[in-house]
Amino acid sequence: MATTAKKTTVRKTPAKKDAAKELKDLFEDGLKDIYWAEKALVKALPKMHKNATNEKLKNAIVQHLKETEGHVSRLEECFKSMGKKAQAKKCDAMQGLLDEADSILKETEPGTVRDAGIIAASQKVEHYEIATYGTLAAFAKVLKEKVALKNLLATLEEEKQCDKSLTKLADTNLNVKAK
Template sequence: MKNSNTKTAAKKETAAKSSSSTSKSKTTAAKTPASKAPLKAKSSAADGLRALFVDSLKDIYWAEKALTKALPKMAKNATSQNLIDAINDHLEVTKNQVTRLEEVFASVGEKAAAKKCDAMEGLIKEGEGIMEETELGAVRDAGIIAASQKIEHYEIATYGTLAAFAKTLGEDEAVSLLVQTLNEEKEADITLTEAAYNTINFDAVEEEK
């Protein structure tokens, strides 16, 4: 009788352990996140490098047009004459870049069209926020330079990539045009850096004392 009771107890203990193990397995499985499925592309998604290249051209075309409206606001809010002159000079350069992009479109057999650039929209809004949150003077000038350089770095990255795409696609005329704009953006970045280090940032520090 004792042996029978012992065997029964052993079976119950084994069943309990099995049940506990199964429960833990289910809990672990529930905690393990399911692998994410790849994003589903839009029906208008680019299906090749040329399509991506053209789509990116539309993006920066919108961005440059938006800048022709944003730069005058920056110049109006700046106080350093050197900074005002630099912004106004770059405004004229930007207008020429818009025209040059239209030439790029034509060189690859595409109609010039703009597609909203979320990145540039965000950078412009950030610049507007900086101007609203700083007092008119050297501190705001420093903020305008910071915002402008973020824009320049975005443009440098974009034009560098577009030039690489165009080279891969064998679009030599487009490469030449895009590299010309790329060099202009690099020059603008250097001008802003010199303004920041030589006058604006130091004036801002003194103003805070």
């Protein structure tokens, strides 16, 4: 059975005037993006903490807040090592993830179901950060930005560990209790 698909015209997206022309430009844009994301997360985590009820989850959020503050400092060091001023550029992806997390809080009753939702939202954030730091580390390696590479890889490992910890917390019985 043959299917026919409607033909659509796909056009190339024109580049903005300030579009990245080289990998270094794309790298710097990525750093600005994740810098904004980490700073936004520093503001969002206390709300997650306040809404969590499970003590282990609350402790994990406190731990991640401390790490996130360190991520902000590492990113500032990356900018400095490149002779640039640390600059944040709104990260639409992180804004969307944080908006979704806020919706989860509003759409769940306090208790284990909300805690499961907080973990789910947190893991989406972690996965975004893991993808971003992995990509930026690959760029830093090619660009021979050694200080940035060291900092990005250190943060990448912390993000992976946080994701594992959240999975363990959810799997140890929190999700079952939320059932």
